[in-house]
Amino acid sequence: MNLKALNQNELDLRIKSLAQKEREVLHEVLETLKEIDARKSYLNFGFSSLFEYLVHGVGYSEGSAQRRIDAARLLRELPGVAEKIQTGEINLSQISLVQKAAREVIRTRAASVTAEQKMEVLENLGKKSYGQTQQQVAAFFDLPIAQGTYKKVHADESVRVEFTLTKEAFAKIKNAQEILSHAVPTQDLAVFLEYLADKVIKQKAGRTKENAPVHKANFESKDKMPNIANLSELDEVTANVAVNITDRSLTSANKRIIFKKQPCCQWVDPQSGRRCESKWLLQIDHKQSRWAQGSNQLGNLQVLCAAHNKLKYMREAGIRNIS
Template sequence: MITSQQKAIHERALVLSQNFRKLESDLLSILQEVDREKVYLAFGFPSLFEYAKTALLLSDSNSYLLMSVARKAVQIPELKKEILLGNLSLSKAARIVSVITTENKDEWIRKASHLSKRELEREVVKEKPEDVRESTRQVSEDRLCLKLGISEAFLSKLKRVQTLLSSSQRKPVSMEEALEHSLDLYLERKDPVVKADRAEKKALCPGRKTGGMVHVAKREPLKASLKHQVFLRDRGQCGYTVHGRKCSSSAFVEIHHKIPVASGGQNQIENLITLCSAHHRYYHTQAPHRSFLAPQIKTGNRC
């Protein structure tokens, strides 16, 4: 027996869920525009994911789902349409992003709308066995659980490091310790910030004697000592700043000349800035924004 009050509540719930799907579909459309027009870069975010998370205040998982479906729906607009119609949930649409193509789209959309989440998972893994989404999850106050897909070769390398480390420490070590040790070794050798720190500690940085000004001929490659100063000053983080918000990404950072060498820019610390590769590319390809860093040199401001 359904009362008229229960029926009215149910109808309101139906309207809201329809609005919710419309909202998801609209969010997908706007994220496609944000992506196409590089809005996230202009606002100082290194990726669409960071923009969705930080600027739009969406959760990590919603940001990931919306971003992956928005990008795939550029080639396969049916994904967006089926979400709007309520035939496909956002999470199921995201689950088939790695396998759906313009040729097999009908088959995958049908599977995603009819199969349970677990059955769909099984089908996707059958099609693309190595598709493991890398993720981290907080499991206690100071511990995380890391999930990643690895190859047999990776596992044997990890076990080899584990054996070597166990014998050098004369006690059994965990996979985590073996992995951490390998990461430390890599960072020690390759991280420009660690290298710069080391160089400064050893006082082997000749640029310091000239007060950070290292004048060199045009087109000369940057000297290691100068790179060290830039990495130390910027802490290896992207310095793209807009409306007082700094990108600060430390992924794939590069050193950029604020005034290009071709326009008389020098290899001086004041003319150099660390940028993430996304912002570096953006700076060199988006003509209207090309002057965004240059005025800071004239006023003597740091980046």
């Protein structure tokens, strides 16, 4: 179609018609997402969460994915909201603000937010701007106005991050900086956060090969396991452990070897061959389950994220859906 041939009234009618069709398609998208979420289908596709599936499997941006997830889950609670979305009375950004506020209430007050409360605040958001919606949602739930996190990746792959902290959260960070001022003698918040990240990573990873030896567990000899200098050496150590390990020797040392060999979720979608590779809430799983006489030998162990570990269990137990 040659749009230049249309007069301004025809262009006006056209964009309004397309906008309505777009809202109708959006409703279909949300209903489809609601069903995918209910079935946890994304796990079968090799993704650890609906968010990861929408971003890396479907191609939405992170913000677009989260808004659609918030809306789809709200539709499960409040089916009547669908009509408001189709008419354009409320939009995804408004829904996402309400859902985010509800999560904040649960997190900070350990209090539940009912579907009726969500509907009450949504009823008053029709045609309001983003700023007006922020103010109204914050007032309704008695929360400070939330500011989103802004991230910009530079050419050198450094990342500029902007976010707003509550007064209380900022006070906690300043207090932590004061406590650790001997270790991090700077007021630079970026340096301090990197220091904290390093500490957490080292604590979770256990003693590193540079500063501590890893001990053998239940080897036939009582010698200590050598430090692991490279992957080929690790393969040799792993092979030895796989031979000598006993059913009751899934120790911290062995767990470190498993996580070294498998640093991410190993779940593979049998159709696409896609590996999950999530690093979120990793757990060690028995390929042949313990209840089916599966052993603790390393060859029977794999790393799965919590979501795929639960899916595997549900399948083995013959339970159809994950709640």
